[in-house]
Amino acid sequence: MEKMLAAVFHKGDKQGGDIKLEDVDRPNITKSDQVLMEIKSCGICGTDLKIMEGGHPANDNTILGHEFAGIVREVGESVQDLEIGDKIVADPNEKCGYCINCRRGLSSLCEYMASGTTFGIFQDGGFAKYCVLPRSALFKLPENIDLTAAALIEPLSCAVHCHNLADV
Template sequence: MLAAVYNGVNQFELAEYPLRKLDNGEVLIEVNYCGVCGTDHHIISGKAHANIPVILGHEFSGVITDKGHNVNDFQIGDKVAVDPNIYCGKCRYCRKGKVQFCENHQALGVTVDGGFAEYVIVPTSQIYLLPNNFDLSIAAFAEPLSCCLRGIEQAEIKPGDTVTIIGGGSIGLLMVQLVKLSGAAKIILVEPIESRKQIGLKLGVDIAFSPDDKNLVKSIIDYNDGGTDVAIECVGKSETVELSLKLIAKGGTIVVFGLAAKDEVIELNLQELFRNEIKIHNSFLNPFTFDAAVKLLVSGRINLNGIPTSKIQLKDIKDIFNRVDHTRIIKSQVTNKNKEE
């Protein structure tokens, strides 16, 4: 089958790749859509780890085309979304319910073969059944949405809170919708690109700022009479985390959601943290949130039509990683020829 194989830093090739036989409890999935994530860019440029060789792509959906032994709950032809994170269930963290820290964690598309391919082999523990008529392009958002749901858990939003989201990419725009569902009274977006601000405003943002607006901090603090109750940082840079610290109200919670490069550091004023009881939370992977993500997508409560998504054929996948202009398209999905629904 055709697959995009990662062979080491900046070595990312489209190649014929052999498919192994199915084991017990595994299914073969014909990939329809696989989202391209910031993590894929980080892996290819050497800023994040992956095994070698491996087929990248961890945000995928497709149709079951074959089953190994002992697969009784799923049928050939079923449409499914896939949680790429596989936990051992036996290590100290798994046994405490903190599976995201699993000492034997495997991830489809990072440590084992993933979705930038015509087919992928997946254990049934990872698959989530979708309705027959469901749009698989939307289903490929289940993984990023499940990660956002973990971030929302960490944000501890209470009805009536003001929430500021920093970064209006695909993650920030999913966060806007989840924050709205969580009962926020006011939603503020900080994002430099005008078209993304406009999309945010359509999806539930009340007021949008640019990071280079004059008096940005004062404007946001004034807007909520003393700061934002929750800030969700979806960029992964020290300056945006520092901005969160300037915007946060006393007793507020900051979620550092964006993945920062290894050398990003910030300075913290400890007495300010102490006096103001500022909570700084992080969010790693998607522990026990995939089911909720699928249900939110199937229910239609998350609007993906507003998020510009480009669909690129698997054979043209390298174009995505060579592209420089990210202003117009917010999300890219890789698809297989003749497999459009």
């Protein structure tokens, strides 16, 4: 099994925990709708700090990092619209796409999947060399987008969403 370095969260005895740099198994595609992303950039968010301090839940032994961008390295057999070498950015929140919240564009409030499924908090995320994600969690980027800047798309989307809600 091929190994990679990753920043893995370990819960402490009380609250919070530590992040340790570890050699872990490189993830592999196991479902036809999955994509193997080589991560090129990942932001450090206030949520990551809250996790370490015990102010936000996260799963033990999870690779943190939920603001990340990279390059397609492998695709599952049902993925037709991404090719090896494409630039992509991750939406860390899994969603069903069918519930009332998803249909209203509020997929972060998905009734079926949003709670406890976030990549980089509850499932392995971007503080690693590679990550496997479902195609539905990825957006293809234009070739001229810088991947370091692309990691900021997720926090930018939060700010735009708040702006729209405030009707500013």
